[in-house]
Amino acid sequence: MTHYVELDVRPILAAGGEPFGRIMETVTSLGPDEGLRLLAPFRPVPLFAALGSKGFTHQDREIGGGDWEVLFTPAFAPAGTAGEMSAARWPGPLMHLDCRGLAPPEPMVKVLGAAEAMQQGEVMEVLLDREPSFLFPQLAERGHEWQGGFDPDGVSYRLLVRIGPAS
Amino acid sequence: MTGASLSKWTLSYFAAALLSLLVAEALMAAGYGYPADGLRAPSTLAVVHLSAVGWLSLLMCGALFQFVPVLVNRPLAWAGLMLPALVFIVLGLVSLVSGFMAMDGLLETAAPLLPMGGLLLSAGFAMAVASIGLTLVRSRPLPIPSAFVATGLAGLIVAVALGLVFTQVLGGTLSAPVFAPIAAWGVPIHAAAGLGGWLAMCAVGVSYRLFPMFLLAPDPQGTGTRLAFLFAAAAVATAIVGGLAALFSGWPVPDVMRLAAVAAVGATVFYGRDVINFYRARRRRDLELNMKVAAIAFVSLAFAVLLPGALVALGRSETAVAACIYMAAFGWLSGLGLAKLYKIVPFMTWLECYGPVLGRAPTPRVQDLVREARAGPWFLLYFVSVWAGTVAMALGSATGFRIAAAGTFAATAAIAVYLVRARMLSDVDGSRRFPAGSLRPSLLYSLAPDGR
Numbered sequence: 359m360t361h362y363v364e365l366d367v368r369p370i371l372a373a374g375g376e377p378f379g380r381i382m383e384t385v386t387s388l389g390p391d392e393g394l395r396l397l398a399p400f401r402p403v404p405l406f407a408a409l410g411s412k413g414f415t416h417q418d419r420e421i422g423g424g425d426w427e428v429l430f431t432p433a434f435a436p437a438g439t440a441g442e443m444s445a446a447r448w449p450g451p452l453m454h455l456d457c458r459g460l461a462p463p464e465p466m467v468k469v470l471g472a473a474e475a476m477q478q479g480e481v482m483e484v485l486l487d488r489e490p491s492f493l494f495p496q497l498a499e500r501g502h503e504w505q506g507g508f509d510p511d512g513v514s515y516r517l518l519v520r521i522g523p524a525s
Numbered sequence: 526m527t528g529a530s531l532s533k534w535t536l537s538y539f540a541a542a543l544l545s546l547l548v549a550e551a552l553m554a555a556g557y558g559y560p561a562d563g564l565r566a567p568s569t570l571a572v573v574h575l576s577a578v579g580w581l582s583l584l585m586c587g588a589l590f591q592f593v594p595v596l597v598n599r600p601l602a603w604a605g606l607m608l609p610a611l612v613f614i615v616l617g618l619v620s621l622v623s624g625f626m627a628m629d630g631l632l633e634t635a636a637p638l639l640p641m642g643g644l645l646l647s648a649g650f651a652m653a654v655a656s657i658g659l660t661l662v663r664s665r666p667l668p669i670p671s672a673f674v675a676t677g678l679a680g681l682i683v684a685v686a687l688g689l690v691f692t693q694v695l696g697g698t699l700s701a702p703v704f705a706p707i708a709a710w711g712v713p714i715h716a717a718a719g720l721g722g723w724l725a726m727c728a729v730g731v732s733y734r735l736f737p738m739f740l741l742a743p744d745p746q747g748t749g750t751r752l753a754f755l756f757a758a759a760a761v762a763t764a765i766v767g768g769l770a771a772l773f774s775g776w777p778v779p780d781v782m783r784l785a786a787v788a789a790v791g792a793t794v795f796y797g798r799d800v801i802n803f804y805r806a807r808r809r810r811d812l813e814l815n816m817k818v819a820a821i822a823f824v825s826l827a828f829a830v831l832l833p834g835a836l837v838a839l840g841r842s843e844t845a846v847a848a849c850i851y852m853a854a855f856g857w858l859s860g861l862g863l864a865k866l867y868k869i870v871p872f873m874t875w876l877e878c879y880g881p882v883l884g885r886a887p888t889p890r891v892q893d894l895v896r897e898a899r900a901g902p903w904f905l906l907y908f909v910s911v912w913a914g915t916v917a918m919a920l921g922s923a924t925g926f927r928i929a930a931a932g933t934f935a936a937t938a939a940i941a942v943y944l945v946r947a948r949m950l951s952d953v954d955g956s957r958r959f960p961a962g963s964l965r966p967s968l969l970y971s972l973a974p975d976g977r
Contacts, residue, residue: 461741461809463876463891471884488738491595494528496880 360431362395363388368425371399385409385430394430401426406452411477415446433479448505448520451483452476458487458514466493469519473502476521484517493517529594531877531971534607536948538587539866540969541615543941545579546859550937553914553930561923564847565712567628574625576854578646579618581724582681584862586610586653588731588869589674593657596671596734597664606652613649617642621692628695643692650685654678669745669754673730676758680722683765687715710778714768717782720850721789722761724858729757729796732819732861736800739816739868740807745799753795760788786833793830797823814897818864818904825856825908828915836919848919855911855933863907863940871895871947877971878950878964886960889953896952900943907936 365384367377377398385394393414396402405428406416414430421427431446453472457465465486470493472482489506497504501522508515549572552558558572594601601607621642626632628639661667661675687707693699694708737744764785771781800823804816812820829852836845871894879888910932917925946952948966950959959965964972 459741459808462738463872467883467888474884487741488744489598491529491598492876495530496883499881 360391360393361389362393362429364395364397366397368397368399381405385412385414388432390432393432394428396428396430397421398426398428399424402428403452405430406449407477407480410449410452410479413479415479416449417446418450447479448518449479449481451481451518453480453482455482455484458485460487463492465490466496469493469517470496470500473497473500473519473521478521478523480521482519482521484519486515486517487513489515490517528598529591530600531873532587532591532594532601532607533604533970533972534611535587535591536870536873536971537608537969538583538590538611539870539944541611542580542583542587542862543866543937543944545575545583545618546937547934547941549575549580550930550934554927554934556923556927559847560918560921560926564843567625568631571622571625571629574618574621576859577719577724578614578621581854581858581862582650582719583611583614584866585677585724585727586614586657588865589653589657589727591869591873592731592735593660593671593674596674596731597660597667599660599664601656602659602663603656606656610649610652610656613645613652615649617645617647617649620645624692624696637696637698639692640696640698643689643696647685647689650681654682669750670730670733672754673726673733673757676761677723677726677730680718680726680761680765684715684719684723687711687718691715706772710772711768713778713782714765714772716850717764717768717785718761720854721764721785725789725853726757726761728858728861729753733799735865736803736816736819739809739813740803741809742803742807745802749795749798753792753799756788756792756795760785760792763788790830793826797827813868813892814895814901814904815864815868817901818867818908819861821904821908822857822860822864825852825860825911828912829853829857832915832919841919844919844921848915851918852911852915856908856915860908860911863904863937866944867895867900867904867940867947870944873971874948874950874966878966879960881964882960882962886962887957888960888963889957893953893957894947894950895943896946900940903936903939903943906932907940910936 363384365381367381370377370380381394381396388394394409396405401418401420409416409430413433415433416428416430418426418428429446453476455468455472457468460468465484469482469484469490476482489508494504497519503520503522504517506515506517552572552575558566558569562568590601590604590607619642620638623632623634624638624642627634657674658678661671661678664671667675690699690704690707691711694704733745733750736742764782767781767784768778770776771778804820829849832852833845833849836842836848871891875889875891875894882888910929914926914929914933917929945968948968950966
């Protein structure tokens with residue numbers, strides 16, 4: 359079970375300060391089984407990549423009043439419940455691609471190209487016109503994981519790709 | 526959700542299919558078979574089976590091994606059967622066609638070529654049906670495109686079973702009285718099950734899935750599509766079940782076939798409406814050559830449906846049947862097949878060779894593998910010569926038909942050359958042809974990304 363060190367950057371930001379240095383300081387001081395519970399007045403998207411590259415997955419939720427709580431968990435630490443683990447393994451997407459209206463195989467080219475620019479553990483969300491049958495073996499070959507399905511409207515196929523270790 | 530890999534031996538099927546087509550066209554250009562000889566002459570049977578089994582069936586099997594996994598989004602079952610099935614079908618075809626040529630006196634041999642051919646073909650197609658059929662069975666309930674393919678497999682089973690009986694009766698290995706009426710009156714059922722049941726149903730099913738994909742058009746879902754399937758399935762059921770019932774109870778089989786033909790015309794009307802809608806509702810405005818050519822193939826299908834009516838009205842029913850089958854087999858199915866090869870071969874090659882480096886190195890686009898402006902005129906020659914051949918056949922001009930068949934042979938040979946060039950990446954600019962990490966293509970097989 360990961361123990362989370364809490365850091366609330368809302369007072370720092372309210373006072374006009376810059377919390378980034380403080381966040382990195384806290385992360386550096388974390389023990390091997392420790393994660394970071396960050397409280398912020400907005401969704402701190404740039405941090406997802408910055409801490410992702412340090413081996414942290416993240417799980418974010420809005421806690422009301424526009425404030426956000428983000429749990430940064432070391433990627434190989436034993437997480438809590440299965441739900442927490444899955445949410446931590448599949449963090450909110452950093453990259454969004456809309457490949458609807460593109461003729462095959464352009465969506466495949468775009469997805470594989472975008473994946474090369476991302477870090478391990480990051481997630482990309484892709485909208486497509488149909489299930490990308492020929493893309494799946496390419497993703498598997500590169501060690502990426504994916505989940506996907508048609509939206510309730512049955513028109514758009516929504517694919518999440520979780521980037522695997524660089525090969 | 527494992528998706529679809531490249532089918533390893535599909536290109537070997539395509540190569541064997543194209544070779545069979547070229548041989549059949551060369552024989553026609555040489556005046557071998559109908560209309561120089563009779564409709565049921567051994568020479569005609571040789572040409573017909575080279576076209577229907579060697580060309581169209583191998584083409585369809587190769588395409589289904591690749592695209593049924595796409596239709597149902599699951600891997601092909603028993604993929605190991607793909608190569609043995611090809612070997613058995615090719616050996617069976619060579620034996621069968623040699624058997625017909627021996628009947629014709631062109632070959633002198635006492636070998637039981639026809640019964641051997643029938644057995645080998647049955648074994649080969651049984652393997653293909655097992656692999657494709659099991660893939661479909663595991664994916665129930667089937668959407669309409671896959672339902673067409675499943676019905677097509679039923680047609681194939683009946684066509685092959687009847688063919689097996691014919692070869693054994695003709696070869697003298699089967700003489701039980703129960704088979705006598707089949708051998709005497711079953712040929713129209715065999716032909717309807719093969720051409721209409723197997724080849725047409727599968728071509729329609731695959732096109733229902735591939736055309737929206739290539740044209741960026743909405744998938745068909747309406748009542749019209751269900752009616753197209755119901756009419757087509759009714760036509761196949763009438764021809765096969767009704768035909769066999771008529772055969773054993775002594776009714777005239779041709780009457781049942783006429784009833785099946787009416788249902789087939791109904792299916793064509795609803796299918797044609799869907800095809801027109803694919804083209805109209807497409808979001809991709811510029812048509813690739815393969816979709817332009819496919820449109821000409823559909824016009825040929827319309828001719829094939831309209832032509833017999835006109836010829837029967839002129840009192841020439843045998844000519845009507847022959848011209849209609851020639852137009853459907855060479856104008857529609859073969860024209861569509863050549864058009865789709867011109868899309869599928871470059872796509873499979875692109876995915877195999879450049880898939881490993883996509884996003885990591887600059888790669889050519891799929892359309893960089895082909896030279897549409899150069900191939901276009903040959904496709905045009907193909908259709909013009911097939912239409913001219915149909916007219917010559919309708920007018921009873923054997924010489925005119927030979928000249929036209931020479932045109933289809935030349936056009937097919939040129940298209941085959943362009944397909945080989947696409948496969949070998951010959952038309953890709955030198956500097957971009959082999960980026961580091963890309964694979965070199967082999968002419969006859971593909972390497973799947975997961976190494977299967």
